[in-house]
Amino acid sequence: MTSLLQVNDLRVTFGRPRRPWRPRAGRVEAVAGVDLTVGRRETLALVGESGSGKTTVARCVVGLARPTAGGIRFDGTPLATRRPPALRRSIQMVFQDPRSSLNPRMPVRRIIAEGWGVHPEVAPDGHRTKAVLALLDQVGLDATVLDRRPAELSGGQCQRVSLARALALRPRLLVCDEAVSALDVSVQAQVLRLLADLRDRHDLSILFITHDLGVVRQIADRVAVMRRGEIVETAGVDEVFEAPKHAYTQELLDAALDIEVADPAEVDR
Ligand SMILES: Nc1ncnc2c1ncn2[C@@H]1O[C@H](COP(=O)(O)OP(=O)(O)OP(=O)(O)O)[C@@H](O)[C@H]1O
Ligand SMILES: [Mg+2]
Secondary structure, eight states, X not given: OOEEEEEEEEEEEESOOSSTTSTTTTOEEEEEEEEEEEETTOEEEEEEOTTSSHHHHHHHHHTSSOOSEEEEEETTEEOOSSOOHHHHHHEEEEOSSHHHHSOTTSOHHHHHHHHHHHOGGXXXXXXXXXXXXXXXXXXXXXXXXXXXXXXXXOHHHHHHHHHHHHHHTOOSEEEEESTTTTSOHHHHHHHHHHHHHHHHHSOOEEEEEOSOHHHHXXXXXXXXXXXXXXXXXXXXXXXXXXXXXXXXXXXXXHHHHHHHHHOHHHHHO
16 A cells, blocks of 8 residues: 555654753653554554643644654655645644634634635535535534534534534545544444545545544554554554554553443443
8 A cells, every 4th residue: 555644753852951951851752753654545543642642743744743853754745844735735634622723703604615715726616605514414514503603512513613624625634633532422423434435435544543442443444552752553453452462552452441341331231
Protein backbone atom coordinates (compact mmCIF):
# COMPACT_ATOMS: atom_id res chain seq x y z
CA MET A 1 0.00 0.00 0.00
CA THR A 2 1.38 3.41 -0.89
CA SER A 3 1.23 5.71 2.09
CA LEU A 4 -0.46 9.10 1.96
CA LEU A 5 0.96 10.40 5.22
CA GLN A 6 4.46 9.70 6.46
CA VAL A 7 5.68 11.00 9.80
CA ASN A 8 9.38 10.51 10.48
CA ASP A 9 11.07 10.92 13.85
CA LEU A 10 8.70 13.73 14.85
CA ARG A 11 9.70 15.64 17.98
CA VAL A 12 7.91 18.44 19.80
CA THR A 13 9.30 20.08 22.92
CA PHE A 14 7.30 22.67 24.84
CA GLY A 15 8.55 25.34 27.18
CA ARG A 16 11.76 27.30 27.52
CA PRO A 17 14.30 26.51 30.21
CA ARG A 18 14.14 29.15 32.93
CA ARG A 19 17.65 28.33 34.12
CA PRO A 20 20.13 28.24 31.25
CA TRP A 21 22.54 26.08 33.25
CA ARG A 22 19.84 23.39 33.37
CA PRO A 23 18.54 23.44 29.81
CA ARG A 24 16.25 20.42 30.24
CA ALA A 25 14.42 21.64 33.36
CA GLY A 26 10.93 22.98 32.75
CA ARG A 27 10.72 21.44 29.31
CA VAL A 28 8.15 18.92 28.19
CA GLU A 29 9.06 16.55 25.40
CA ALA A 30 5.46 15.95 24.29
CA VAL A 31 6.47 14.00 21.19
CA ALA A 32 9.76 12.14 21.40
CA GLY A 33 10.51 10.65 18.00
CA VAL A 34 7.29 9.39 16.44
CA ASP A 35 7.21 7.42 13.19
CA LEU A 36 3.91 6.58 11.59
CA THR A 37 2.30 6.15 8.19
CA VAL A 38 -1.28 6.27 7.00
CA GLY A 39 -1.94 4.49 3.73
CA ARG A 40 -4.46 5.46 1.08
CA ARG A 41 -7.94 4.48 2.17
CA GLU A 42 -6.52 3.36 5.46
CA THR A 43 -7.69 4.19 8.98
CA LEU A 44 -4.91 4.31 11.53
CA ALA A 45 -6.04 4.56 15.13
CA LEU A 46 -3.72 6.38 17.51
CA VAL A 47 -4.39 5.34 21.10
CA GLY A 48 -2.68 5.97 24.41
CA GLU A 49 -3.08 7.46 27.86
CA SER A 50 -3.92 11.10 28.51
CA GLY A 51 -0.93 13.35 27.93
CA SER A 52 0.93 10.81 25.78
CA GLY A 53 1.19 13.31 22.89
CA LYS A 54 -1.61 12.24 20.53
CA THR A 55 -3.14 15.69 20.01
CA THR A 56 0.30 17.21 19.56
CA VAL A 57 1.08 14.75 16.74
CA ALA A 58 -2.29 15.59 15.15
CA ARG A 59 -1.68 19.33 15.39
CA CYS A 60 1.69 18.95 13.65
CA VAL A 61 0.09 16.93 10.87
CA VAL A 62 -2.53 19.60 10.14
CA GLY A 63 0.01 22.42 10.49
CA LEU A 64 -1.21 23.94 13.76
CA ALA A 65 1.91 23.10 15.76
CA ARG A 66 5.51 23.40 14.73
CA PRO A 67 7.66 20.30 15.13
CA THR A 68 10.93 20.78 16.99
CA ALA A 69 12.46 18.19 14.66
CA GLY A 70 11.48 15.50 12.22
CA GLY A 71 9.63 15.37 8.94
CA ILE A 72 6.07 15.02 7.69
CA ARG A 73 5.32 14.04 4.11
CA PHE A 74 1.94 14.10 2.41
CA ASP A 75 1.64 12.20 -0.84
CA GLY A 76 5.44 12.34 -1.06
CA THR A 77 5.68 16.13 -0.56
CA PRO A 78 7.46 17.42 2.57
CA LEU A 79 5.09 19.56 4.64
CA ALA A 80 6.13 22.79 6.31
CA THR A 81 3.92 24.53 8.88
CA ARG A 82 2.92 27.12 6.26
CA ARG A 83 1.18 25.33 3.41
CA PRO A 84 -0.35 26.17 0.06
CA PRO A 85 -4.19 26.29 0.07
CA ALA A 86 -4.66 23.01 -1.81
CA LEU A 87 -2.62 21.15 0.81
CA ARG A 88 -4.44 22.86 3.65
CA ARG A 89 -7.76 21.78 2.22
CA SER A 90 -6.60 18.21 1.71
CA ILE A 91 -5.87 17.68 5.40
CA GLN A 92 -8.80 18.46 7.69
CA MET A 93 -9.08 17.99 11.43
CA VAL A 94 -12.01 17.42 13.74
CA PHE A 95 -10.99 18.72 17.15
CA GLN A 96 -11.20 17.13 20.56
CA ASP A 97 -13.20 20.10 21.88
CA PRO A 98 -15.61 20.97 19.06
CA ARG A 99 -17.32 23.84 20.85
CA SER A 100 -14.15 25.88 21.14
CA SER A 101 -13.17 25.14 17.54
CA LEU A 102 -16.41 26.56 16.09
CA ASN A 103 -16.90 30.29 15.65
CA PRO A 104 -19.46 31.17 18.36
CA ARG A 105 -20.93 34.04 16.30
CA MET A 106 -21.69 32.03 13.18
CA PRO A 107 -24.83 30.05 12.47
CA VAL A 108 -24.33 26.44 11.42
CA ARG A 109 -25.10 27.12 7.75
CA ARG A 110 -22.21 29.60 7.58
CA ILE A 111 -19.83 27.47 9.62
CA ILE A 112 -20.20 24.63 7.14
CA ALA A 113 -20.11 26.78 3.99
CA GLU A 114 -17.26 29.02 5.16
CA GLY A 115 -14.46 26.94 3.64
CA TRP A 116 -16.06 27.09 0.19
CA GLY A 117 -15.23 30.81 0.06
CA VAL A 118 -11.55 30.00 0.54
CA HIS A 119 -11.57 26.89 -1.66
CA PRO A 120 -14.01 27.57 -4.53
CA GLU A 121 -12.75 24.46 -6.35
CA VAL A 122 -14.80 22.28 -3.97
CA ALA A 123 -17.81 24.61 -3.60
CA PRO A 124 -21.09 23.06 -4.76
CA ASP A 125 -22.29 24.08 -8.23
CA GLY A 126 -25.92 24.36 -7.25
CA HIS A 127 -27.70 25.75 -4.24
CA ARG A 128 -25.47 26.07 -1.16
CA THR A 129 -28.19 25.48 1.41
CA LYS A 130 -29.04 22.23 -0.31
CA ALA A 131 -25.39 21.14 -0.16
CA VAL A 132 -25.17 22.13 3.52
CA LEU A 133 -28.32 20.12 4.25
CA ALA A 134 -26.87 17.08 2.49
CA LEU A 135 -23.75 17.32 4.68
CA LEU A 136 -25.84 17.74 7.83
CA ASP A 137 -27.88 14.70 6.85
CA GLN A 138 -24.71 12.62 6.52
CA VAL A 139 -23.82 13.35 10.13
CA GLY A 140 -27.35 12.81 11.41
CA LEU A 141 -28.54 16.42 11.73
CA ASP A 142 -31.38 18.23 9.95
CA ALA A 143 -32.60 21.67 8.91
CA THR A 144 -33.56 22.63 12.47
CA VAL A 145 -29.91 23.41 13.29
CA LEU A 146 -29.21 25.55 10.18
CA ASP A 147 -29.64 28.90 11.88
CA ARG A 148 -28.41 27.99 15.34
CA ARG A 149 -25.09 29.10 16.76
CA PRO A 150 -22.71 26.69 18.58
CA ALA A 151 -23.95 27.80 22.02
CA GLU A 152 -27.43 26.60 21.01
CA LEU A 153 -26.18 23.08 20.22
CA SER A 154 -25.32 20.13 22.43
CA GLY A 155 -21.73 18.89 22.61
CA GLY A 156 -22.53 15.95 20.33
CA GLN A 157 -24.27 18.22 17.83
CA CYS A 158 -21.22 20.52 17.81
CA GLN A 159 -19.04 17.53 17.12
CA ARG A 160 -21.21 16.54 14.17
CA VAL A 161 -21.16 20.10 12.80
CA SER A 162 -17.34 20.11 12.92
CA LEU A 163 -17.28 16.81 11.10
CA ALA A 164 -19.66 18.16 8.41
CA ARG A 165 -17.49 21.27 8.10
CA ALA A 166 -14.38 19.14 7.58
CA LEU A 167 -16.10 16.88 5.03
CA ALA A 168 -17.41 19.93 3.10
CA LEU A 169 -13.83 20.52 1.92
CA ARG A 170 -13.49 16.96 0.58
CA PRO A 171 -10.22 16.21 2.36
CA ARG A 172 -7.93 13.37 1.39
CA LEU A 173 -6.79 12.93 4.98
CA LEU A 174 -9.10 13.42 7.92
CA VAL A 175 -7.57 13.75 11.38
CA CYS A 176 -10.17 12.95 14.03
CA ASP A 177 -9.22 13.79 17.61
CA GLU A 178 -11.76 12.02 19.86
CA ALA A 179 -14.27 12.99 17.17
CA VAL A 180 -17.02 10.57 18.20
CA SER A 181 -16.45 10.45 21.97
CA ALA A 182 -19.30 12.82 22.85
CA LEU A 183 -21.84 10.99 20.69
CA ASP A 184 -24.37 8.47 21.92
CA VAL A 185 -23.93 4.92 20.69
CA SER A 186 -26.40 5.04 17.77
CA VAL A 187 -25.11 8.33 16.33
CA GLN A 188 -21.57 7.15 16.94
CA ALA A 189 -22.28 4.03 14.88
CA GLN A 190 -23.81 6.18 12.13
CA VAL A 191 -20.78 8.49 11.99
CA LEU A 192 -18.36 5.53 12.01
CA ARG A 193 -20.28 3.96 9.12
CA LEU A 194 -20.17 7.28 7.26
CA LEU A 195 -16.39 7.49 7.73
CA ALA A 196 -15.86 3.92 6.57
CA ASP A 197 -18.04 4.61 3.54
CA LEU A 198 -16.18 7.84 2.65
CA ARG A 199 -12.90 6.03 3.06
CA ASP A 200 -13.93 3.33 0.61
CA ARG A 201 -15.79 5.44 -1.94
CA HIS A 202 -13.91 8.73 -1.86
CA ASP A 203 -10.35 7.70 -1.30
CA LEU A 204 -10.23 9.12 2.22
CA SER A 205 -7.48 8.26 4.71
CA ILE A 206 -8.13 8.70 8.40
CA LEU A 207 -5.91 9.28 11.41
CA PHE A 208 -8.26 8.45 14.23
CA ILE A 209 -7.34 9.40 17.78
CA THR A 210 -9.43 7.79 20.47
CA HIS A 211 -9.32 6.33 23.95
CA ASP A 212 -12.21 3.99 23.13
CA LEU A 213 -10.89 0.57 22.14
CA GLY A 214 -14.39 -0.54 21.10
CA VAL A 215 -14.41 2.21 18.47
CA VAL A 216 -10.91 1.20 17.37
CA ARG A 217 -12.16 -2.28 16.65
CA GLN A 218 -15.03 -0.93 14.56
CA ILE A 219 -13.10 1.48 12.38
CA ALA A 220 -9.35 0.92 12.36
CA ASP A 221 -7.22 -1.08 9.95
CA ARG A 222 -4.11 -0.60 12.05
CA VAL A 223 -3.40 0.69 15.53
CA ALA A 224 -0.48 2.72 16.85
CA VAL A 225 -0.11 2.73 20.63
CA MET A 226 1.46 5.84 22.11
CA ARG A 227 2.99 6.29 25.51
CA ARG A 228 4.99 9.22 26.89
CA GLY A 229 5.65 10.73 23.49
CA GLU A 230 6.63 7.50 21.77
CA ILE A 231 4.92 4.85 19.71
CA VAL A 232 5.42 1.57 21.57
CA GLU A 233 3.59 -0.71 19.17
CA THR A 234 2.04 -0.56 15.69
CA ALA A 235 0.09 -3.49 14.34
CA GLY A 236 -3.00 -4.62 12.49
CA VAL A 237 -6.16 -4.21 14.53
CA ASP A 238 -6.73 -7.94 15.06
CA GLU A 239 -3.13 -8.49 16.06
CA VAL A 240 -3.30 -5.77 18.71
CA PHE A 241 -6.45 -7.21 20.23
CA GLU A 242 -5.53 -10.88 19.96
CA ALA A 243 -1.81 -10.77 20.64
CA PRO A 244 -0.52 -7.43 21.96
CA LYS A 245 3.27 -7.39 21.96
CA HIS A 246 3.98 -4.54 24.32
CA ALA A 247 3.12 -4.73 28.03
CA TYR A 248 1.58 -1.26 27.86
CA THR A 249 -0.83 -2.33 25.11
CA GLN A 250 -1.89 -5.24 27.31
CA GLU A 251 -2.45 -2.77 30.16
CA LEU A 252 -4.69 -0.63 27.95
CA LEU A 253 -6.69 -3.67 26.92
CA ASP A 254 -7.05 -4.83 30.53
CA ALA A 255 -8.16 -1.34 31.59
CA ALA A 256 -10.79 -1.29 28.82
CA LEU A 257 -12.03 -4.70 29.93
CA ASP A 258 -12.33 -3.49 33.54
CA ILE A 259 -14.51 -0.59 32.41
CA GLU A 260 -16.76 -2.95 30.45
CA VAL A 261 -17.18 -5.23 33.45
CA ALA A 262 -17.79 -2.27 35.74
CA ASP A 263 -20.71 -1.19 33.54
CA PRO A 264 -23.80 -2.04 35.68
CA ALA A 265 -25.82 -2.99 32.61
CA GLU A 266 -23.24 -5.68 31.93
CA VAL A 267 -23.17 -6.93 35.50
CA ASP A 268 -26.96 -7.34 35.57
CA ARG A 269 -26.97 -9.67 32.63
N1 LIG B 1 0.92 24.23 24.20
C1 LIG B 1 1.50 23.47 25.12
N2 LIG B 1 2.43 23.98 25.97
C2 LIG B 1 3.04 23.21 26.90
N3 LIG B 1 2.81 21.90 27.04
C3 LIG B 1 1.90 21.33 26.25
C4 LIG B 1 1.19 22.08 25.24
N4 LIG B 1 0.35 21.24 24.59
C5 LIG B 1 0.50 20.02 25.17
N5 LIG B 1 1.43 20.07 26.15
C6 LIG B 1 1.90 18.93 26.97
O1 LIG B 1 2.33 17.92 26.06
C7 LIG B 1 1.96 16.62 26.51
C8 LIG B 1 1.12 15.91 25.44
O2 LIG B 1 -0.13 16.58 25.31
P1 LIG B 1 -1.23 16.13 24.25
O3 LIG B 1 -2.33 17.12 24.31
O4 LIG B 1 -0.60 15.89 22.95
O5 LIG B 1 -1.71 14.74 24.89
P2 LIG B 1 -2.89 13.75 24.46
O6 LIG B 1 -2.29 12.41 24.22
O7 LIG B 1 -3.67 14.35 23.34
O8 LIG B 1 -3.78 13.68 25.78
P3 LIG B 1 -5.40 13.56 25.97
O9 LIG B 1 -5.72 12.10 25.74
O10 LIG B 1 -5.62 13.96 27.38
O11 LIG B 1 -6.05 14.47 24.99
C9 LIG B 1 1.25 16.83 27.84
O12 LIG B 1 2.19 16.65 28.86
C10 LIG B 1 0.80 18.28 27.77
O13 LIG B 1 0.71 18.83 29.05
MG1 LIG C 1 -5.64 15.05 23.18
